[in-house]
Amino acid sequence: FEEVIEPIEDKLTVLPYPGGRHPRIGALHSMIDPKRGTKLSIFLPWDKKQYAVLDVPEALFCQLGVTFLGHTHVPTIWDKDKVTIENSDWSMTRDGDYENEWKLPNGMEIRVVVKPLRESVEMELIVYNGSDVDMEFINGQVCIMLKGAHEFDLQTRDNKVLTDKVAAVHSEDKNRWILTEWDQLRRTWENPKCPCVHFDPIMNPCKAGETVSVKGRIWFHEGSELPSEYGQTK
Secondary structure (H helix, E strand, O other): OOOOOOOOOOOOOEEEOOOOOOOOOOOHHHOEOOOHHHEEEEEEOOEEEEEEEEEEEEEEEEOOEEEEEOOEOOOOOOHHHOOOOOOOOOEEOOOOOEEEEEEOOOOOEEEEEEEEOOOEEEEEEEEEOOOOOOEOOEEEEEEEEOOOOOOOOOOOOOOEEEOOOOEEEEOOOOOEEEEEEEOOEEEEEEEOOOOEEEEEEEEOOEOOOOEEEEEEEEEEEEOOOOOHHHOOOO
């Protein structure tokens, strides 16, 4: 950052993930050369040494194919032309929010705003379609990786809850939870090898020259059970 701004004490601590170390425990073959500019460390409210890594967006898809990827794995639509999307680092506002923007070769722009609050982290994913093609759909992929949260990093499905309203993971003693949701659900899923959880958003169709957005959040819960509105599994 051009100017160092201290974290605000009455908000959850969020810091850019520094890169240089892999944010996963396993499944490393499907995340090669991860871009640090899509990743933020979300520190847990009850233990400032533990954190989950938010990857937003991990990927973006439309009818053209994989339009953006925050690492190397499957080919994107730019790979055939040998075009590389360079890393773009986060900037921090005076209010303590994080912002990032990615400009794609076809004129599309991806903007992300992440706002730490006292009890949650609010997210907004914004896509401007500066191309000459109407986007029939835009699918997002947003990952929460658990390597840095040792209470939550078991490589299993047993500590995860996936519903149409939430993707959640509980601690080993099942008395604490990390939860996430977006306004418009495409799918919830998890990868126990990473380990990680997903509540992936879908965005509205976007004509050339228009902008679409979707909002989400990450929050925390203490107790042996999820609140009743989130407890019914798929």
